[in-house]
Amino acid sequence: MRNNRSWLKPATAAAGALALGMSMAACSNSGESAAGNRPENEIHVLVYGDAGNDVERAMVDKFNETSDVKVVLDTIPGADYQQKLQTVIDTDSAPDVFFNWGGGSITDYVDAGLLMPLDDFIEEDPQLKDAFLPSVFDTAVVDGQAYGIPMRGTQPVMLFSNEEVLASAGVDGAPETWEDLLDAVEKLKAAGVTPIALGGADEWPTLMWVEYVYDRVAGPELFESALAGDTEVWDSDESREALGMLRELVDTGAFGTNFQSVKFTDGGSPSLLSSGQAGFELMGSWAYSTHQDAAPEFVEAGLLGYSEFPTIDGGKGDPANLVGNTNNFYSVLANTRYPETVRDFLKLMYSDEFVQEHVAIGNLPTTTNTEQFLDQSADPDYARFQYGLVEQAPAFQLSWDQAYPPSATPAIHGAMSDFFSGRIDEDGFIAAMQGL
Numbered sequence: 001m002r003n004n005r006s007w008l009k010p011a012t013a014a015a016g017a018l019a020l021g022m023s024m025a026a027c028s029n030s031g032e033s034a035a036g037n038r039p040e041n042e043i044h045v046l047v048y049g050d051a052g053n054d055v056e057r058a059m060v061d062k063f064n065e066t067s068d069v070k071v072v073l074d075t076i077p078g079a080d081y082q083q084k085l086q087t088v089i090d091t092d093s094a095p096d097v098f099f100n101w102g103g104g105s106i107t108d109y110v111d112a113g114l115l116m117p118l119d120d121f122i123e124e125d126p127q128l129k130d131a132f133l134p135s136v137f138d139t140a141v142v143d144g145q146a147y148g149i150p151m152r153g154t155q156p157v158m159l160f161s162n163e164e165v166l167a168s169a170g171v172d173g174a175p176e177t178w179e180d181l182l183d184a185v186e187k188l189k190a191a192g193v194t195p196i197a198l199g200g201a202d203e204w205p206t207l208m209w210v211e212y213v214y215d216r217v218a219g220p221e222l223f224e225s226a227l228a229g230d231t232e233v234w235d236s237d238e239s240r241e242a243l244g245m246l247r248e249l250v251d252t253g254a255f256g257t258n259f260q261s262v263k264f265t266d267g268g269s270p271s272l273l274s275s276g277q278a279g280f281e282l283m284g285s286w287a288y289s290t291h292q293d294a295a296p297e298f299v300e301a302g303l304l305g306y307s308e309f310p311t312i313d314g315g316k317g318d319p320a321n322l323v324g325n326t327n328n329f330y331s332v333l334a335n336t337r338y339p340e341t342v343r344d345f346l347k348l349m350y351s352d353e354f355v356q357e358h359v360a361i362g363n364l365p366t367t368t369n370t371e372q373f374l375d376q377s378a379d380p381d382y383a384r385f386q387y388g389l390v391e392q393a394p395a396f397q398l399s400w401d402q403a404y405p406p407s408a409t410p411a412i413h414g415a416m417s418d419f420f421s422g423r424i425d426e427d428g429f430i431a432a433m434q435g436l
Helices: 053-064 078-088 104-111 119-124 134-140 163-168 178-190 204-218 220-227 231-235 237-251 268-274 287-294 296-300 339-350 352-360 370-376 380-392 406-421 426-434
Strands: 042-049 070-077 097-100 155-162 194-197 278-284 304-307 322-325 329-332 396-398
Touching: 042 053, 042 078, 042 339, 053 070, 053 339, 053 352, 070 078, 078 097, 097 339, 104 329, 104 406, 119 339, 134 329, 134 396, 155 163, 155 204, 155 268, 155 287, 155 380, 163 178, 163 278, 163 304, 178 194, 178 237, 178 278, 194 268, 204 220, 204 237, 204 278, 204 322, 204 406, 220 231, 231 237, 231 426, 237 406, 237 426, 268 278, 268 287, 278 287, 287 296, 287 304, 329 339, 339 352, 352 370, 370 380, 406 426
Parallel strands: 042 070, 042 097, 194 278, 322 396
Antiparallel strands: 097 329, 155 278, 155 304, 155 322
């Protein structure tokens, strides 16, 4: 499998040094149209710079073969993307279309009136909505209006494992329940390996555990209520139960003793799994291609296992619920000069060519026609497993640090990191989350 993410978490980690193809103007509020100082008959599409740009370039080239108004693709290195977008979005150099994560990553722009609702586009071409899985499409719906079209692949969080390590420790396959997981932790500790690799120094990998346990215990409604402004839910019985389970997991030594010095982004936590020093790692679906790139012999030997997150007995959350990155989206500036061109370009995001290009590099688009192309994937079994999870998920909860506006991320990461390290207790975590 070709690795299109390397050591990246797409939301936050640094990508390779790709050219920044647009000038960053000082902030202004001139009221002129997007890219008002650019040549006529072109629109600019701004994207997060990484290897996924290969597909975006292919789509741009295909579109430009027949369009009088040309698409220009601008890329920003991933580590700088959100900051540069915020700098440029309300200036004459703003893009017509830009990459985002839906949810909280666009709500401030919607509130400021900078984005175009796409409902008229969808009314003209219902496939702009109907061609995508609903659990994914709805991530970019704000106040009942659509503000984004899915444009990459889905990235659910799954439990990865080293099958050889599990077998040697007497662990019989992936844990189906929370009790199974705790039992596996004890067996792996007894075998002298770290039960669960965790890149706590990056902070966002730790958040994946919090998100899943909260979802399994309380269902997605608790976080949805919190996101809508009901801070009291953080002090609910379900919230305290979830925190108690997480504390138990940490205190059993499930993550070892130095997990807050380990990173995913420099290959630390993945190497613990592939080298046999850990039994499990909870990570986004890009972990498969990470291992394929860094430890191909581990994958080729069939030692990399993957499964859904365990069920929690008595929890309100459906065991089929997912958390992670539902997809990335293209949103449109309200004052783009060429809305018809933008509309036609967005139609490529559900085309057969789009799906085939992404499947070829290991991505999993969330279009309803994706399934028929899965046999063309670098690993059809993995692609089908992942697609099945997304297709059947009653709810797909966006990562908390992407569902909230970017300004909330430091507080979320800090509260979660302090709780896992023991610097704060349940009351401290609750108070921090209530302060968002």
